[in-house]
Amino acid sequence: MLLKLIDKKDIGRLIGAVIEDGKVFRGPVQNGRNVAFAKLMPQDGILLEYGNSLEPPKHQLLPRSEDLYGYEGPIPSDTAAEEAGSVIFGVRPCDAFAIRNMDKVFLDEKNADPYYAARRERTVILSLVCDEPRETCFCTSVNCSPAGKDGADALVYRIADQLLFEACSKKGEEFILRYSPVFMDSDASSLAKRDAVIMNLSQGNPSVKQGNLAVRQGNPAGSTAGNNSGIKEIVDALTDKEWDEISKKCIGCGVCTFLCPTCHCFGIHHEERGDLKRVVRSQDSCQFEQFTLEASAHNPRKVRTDRVKQRLLHKFSYSVERYGEYFCVGCGRCVVSCPVNLDIREIIMQEGHIHE
Numbered sequence: 001m002l003l004k005l006i007d008k009k010d011i012g013r014l015i016g017a018v019i020e021d022g023k024v025f026r027g028p029v030q031n032g033r034n035v036a037f038a039k040l041m042p043q044d045g046i047l048l049e050y051g052n053s054l055e056p057p058k059h060q061l062l063p064r065s066e067d068l069y070g071y072e073g074p075i076p077s078d079t080a081a082e083e084a085g086s087v088i089f090g091v092r093p094c095d096a097f098a099i100r101n102m103d104k105v106f107l108d109e110k111n112a113d114p115y116y117a118a119r120r121e122r123t124v125i126l127s128l129v130c131d132e133p134r135e136t137c138f139c140t141s142v143n144c145s146p147a148g149k150d151g152a153d154a155l156v157y158r159i160a161d162q163l164l165f166e167a168c169s170k171k172g173e174e175f176i177l178r179y180s181p182v183f184m185d186s187d188a189s190s191l192a193k194r195d196a197v198i199m200n201l202s203q204g205n206p207s208v209k210q211g212n213l214a215v216r217q218g219n220p221a222g223s224t225a226g227n228n229s230g231i232k233e234i235v236d237a238l239t240d241k242e243w244d245e246i247s248k249k250c251i252g253c254g255v256c257t258f259l260c261p262t263c264h265c266f267g268i269h270h271e272e273r274g275d276l277k278r279v280v281r282s283q284d285s286c287q288f289e290q291f292t293l294e295a296s297a298h299n300p301r302k303v304r305t306d307r308v309k310q311r312l313l314h315k316f317s318y319s320v321e322r323y324g325e326y327f328c329v330g331c332g333r334c335v336v337s338c339p340v341n342l343d344i345r346e347i348i349m350q351e352g353h354i355h356e
């Protein structure tokens with residue numbers, strides 16, 4: 001496993017070297033009160049202390065809206081497709097795990113999505129260890145970890161005034177070797193500091209421990225598929241009355257789905273603007289009544305309860321049956337941003353007293 005060091009003050013050299021190669025370097029930037037992923041230049045430096053971005057980095061691979069093709073008039077160009085390659089720095093491990101889940105959907109060998117596949121192939125994911133998880137994080141309850149490597153090409157540890165890059169894939173190894181002039185060899189001291197970061201995460205961080213505790217208390221019975229920790233059984237066992245209770249606060253705004261790193265539903269429509277005629281794919285939400293409205297006017301999920309139920313079952317039950325994974329990575333975005341404080345963790349944890 002390849003391990004290399006870089007001084008934090010030299011990160012601009014790495015950004016510059018990537019740009020000189022004709023590639024784009026994206027990383028987290030402060031955007032008002034929120035953090036967003038943006039193209040970086042060498043002089044921009046790098047943001048290293050933040051909880052997580054408002055929008056997940058999945059939008060770099062599956063944009064909120066994109067032209068699939070034009071069929072009349074000037075054809076809009078896909079700037080991302082024209083990029084020689086892209087590096088995304090600062091992806092939190094939960095979001096890297098989510099990208100690995102998205103791969104299962106969009107890189108399915110029988111049904112691969114060429115738009116997603118093209119971007120994915122040219123993208124290097126540099127994941128930044130989450131050494132200060134937010135209060136709303138619960139990744140350890142859903143089989144992720146703040147220092148997890150799934151989905152990452154390299155995992156980056158903050159250790160004092162340096163960053164330690166650990167390759168997690170062949171692509172990550174090639175990336176580090178390609179830019180080896182800006183890296184230094186790791187040493188025993190840097191490895192000891194990395195181990196201390198991991199030790200602190202597994203033993204000393206209350207929110208990480210709480211995450212684990214919460215779901216195991218919710219269902220001590222254990223798992224059904226792979227490594228899953230019992231949430232599937234909890235949501236599968238909820239009755240219609242309980243779903244009504246859970247969903248009565250929801251106002252159907254769709255924020256939870258738009259910000260979720262694993263939600264991937266979209267709609268395709270034709271758009272005409274002046275001379276331009278094109279086919280556009282845009283993110284959609286199962287929380288909207290129109291999402292399942294059929295041409296016959298029949299709507300199989302007309303009732304709000306059914307839409308909330310669909311979201312939760314898709315995250316914790318259908319995904320387990322189909323992919324052997326939860327499609328929730330515990331990032332907490334829906335917890336932070338739901339305008340009516342519908343907390344996905346409480347839904348899982350309150351199961352015990354719902355049934356009382």
Ligand code: SF4
Nearest residue numbers: 260328329331332334
């Ligand atoms: S359901 Fe909520 S907590 Fe889970 S991955 Fe999606 S936004 Fe994050």
Ligand code: SF4
Nearest residue numbers: 250251253254256338
């Ligand atoms: S963010 Fe909250 S109110 Fe909006 S659709 Fe999701 S659960 Fe419902």
